[in-house]
Amino acid sequence: MSFLSNLEKPAETDYLNCIRCGLCLSVCPTYREYLTETASPRGRVALARKGLDGQLELSPNLTEQMYSCFGCMACNDICPVGIHPGDLALSMRHVQEQIEPSGWKHALFGGLIPRPQRMEAATWPLRLYQRLGLRKLFYALGLRKLLPEQLRDLEAQLPSIPQRPLRRVLPEVTAAKGEKRHQVGFFLGCAQSLLFAEESSASTRVLARNGCEVTTPEDVVCCGMPARGYGQMDQVREQARHNIAVYERYDLEVIITDCATCGSTLKEYGEILADDPEWAARAEAFSAKVRDISEYLATIPLEKPTGRVEARVTYHDPCHLRRAQHVWEEPRSLMKLIDGLEFVEMPEADWCCGSAGSQLITHYETSTKVLDRKMDNLNSTGAQIVASGCPGCQMQLTTGIQRNGLAVRVVHPITLLDEAYGE
Numbered sequence: 001m002s003f004l005s006n007l008e009k010p011a012e013t014d015y016l017n018c019i020r021c022g023l024c025l026s027v028c029p030t031y032r033e034y035l036t037e038t039a040s041p042r043g044r045v046a047l048a049r050k051g052l053d054g055q056l057e058l059s060p061n062l063t064e065q066m067y068s069c070f071g072c073m074a075c076n077d078i079c080p081v082g083i084h085p086g087d088l089a090l091s092m093r094h095v096q097e098q099i100e101p102s103g104w105k106h107a108l109f110g111g112l113i114p115r116p117q118r119m120e121a122a123t124w125p126l127r128l129y130q131r132l133g134l135r136k137l138f139y140a141l142g143l144r145k146l147l148p149e150q151l152r153d154l155e156a157q158l159p160s161i162p163q164r165p166l167r168r169v170l171p172e173v174t175a176a177k178g179e180k181r182h183q184v185g186f187f188l189g190c191a192q193s194l195l196f197a198e199e200s201s202a203s204t205r206v207l208a209r210n211g212c213e214v215t216t217p218e219d220v221v222c223c224g225m226p227a228r229g230y231g232q233m234d235q236v237r238e239q240a241r242h243n244i245a246v247y248e249r250y251d252l253e254v255i256i257t258d259c260a261t262c263g264s265t266l267k268e269y270g271e272i273l274a275d276d277p278e279w280a281a282r283a284e285a286f287s288a289k290v291r292d293i294s295e296y297l298a299t300i301p302l303e304k305p306t307g308r309v310e311a312r313v314t315y316h317d318p319c320h321l322r323r324a325q326h327v328w329e330e331p332r333s334l335m336k337l338i339d340g341l342e343f344v345e346m347p348e349a350d351w352c353c354g355s356a357g358s359q360l361i362t363h364y365e366t367s368t369k370v371l372d373r374k375m376d377n378l379n380s381t382g383a384q385i386v387a388s389g390c391p392g393c394q395m396q397l398t399t400g401i402q403r404n405g406l407a408v409r410v411v412h413p414i415t416l417l418d419e420a421y422g423e
């Protein structure tokens, strides 16, 4: 019996049915840049199959082809026989971790990321860098130009960091403005709390203005996507169980998030815990309640914003919203409610921006090639604002804008709605 039989691995139907038609090649950002079969969805499926059939060693080199996948899921959507090469690449990372567990991944995704207090402590230096004016000085003295290009691009990703993480500021219950019509939960993601606090404050204000009493538990942990991206499935399951138990304390109609990545992961808890007899039904019930904020706002009667946003605005579809959750019309429709806002569609709006969580760190060259393509498309719209409901995409777009010398503001679509509502 092969040692593989003892491992958690993809089902044979996840890869055996590939008919090698090549349709997925046309939508794959990594294939578009390299035009090599191994950098394509079809190639990754073939490698996974040979590895799992024992025809190829499951070596770090083979796994690297799985890590070079951006997880954008465009191939999942187009495959005529239902193969999900993007999901398969994630599963293969998990297989590799079972064969050869990585100490640093375990420490990072088990010991730091799911522990909000440690994450807050770890980001203190960044907060000081901005709050003490060091960043301004760094730019004013032109020191930034001395950094290697990759470091410069990573520095550019940093948004203006809030004085305190939103987790510590947002009340557990935000009252509805006027008559309470809905009882909703809010899942505050790590990036939103640590980096994009003003956006999530705006999200809760927009919900409250539209009759929602918003419950935001302080003790949630990371949704699990970073750990999933690095094959740490036991860790993902632990975080899922924790978050489900947190929300079971409340009686809520829906659980809303303004982070596309968190939303897609929370919606998958049912699948992630499907084989756990104690948690399967609880996870399914939890996932059934999860909504992206734009998805939810599109289902309730909204107060018409009276303020104006005088700007030409375009939109970038986060893969975790458009592909994973099939939410794409709603953010556009919400922005079109705003008077003065001229919406212009960006070519290839649903093409990955090259972020994929950490690709700017791990696969810099591919990430920036894909990003620069996005910037050409953004520039062609003449937009002054690009909206996108994912912190990873927003950070990547900010880097692209700096790299390409553009003057475009990056914002969450719901923040624009909040601005149009005013006080």
Ligand code: SF4
Binding pocket: 017, 018, 019, 020, 021, 022, 023, 024, 025, 041, 042, 045, 078, 079, 080, 081, 082, 083, 085
């Ligand atoms: S994964 Fe799907 S789309 Fe891609 S080659 Fe195989 S069958 Fe065709």
Ligand code: SF4
Binding pocket: 027, 028, 029, 030, 031, 040, 041, 044, 068, 069, 070, 071, 072, 073, 074, 075, 076, 085, 086, 087, 089
């Ligand atoms: S998920 Fe995206 S990057 Fe990965 S194989 Fe599919 S299309 Fe290519």
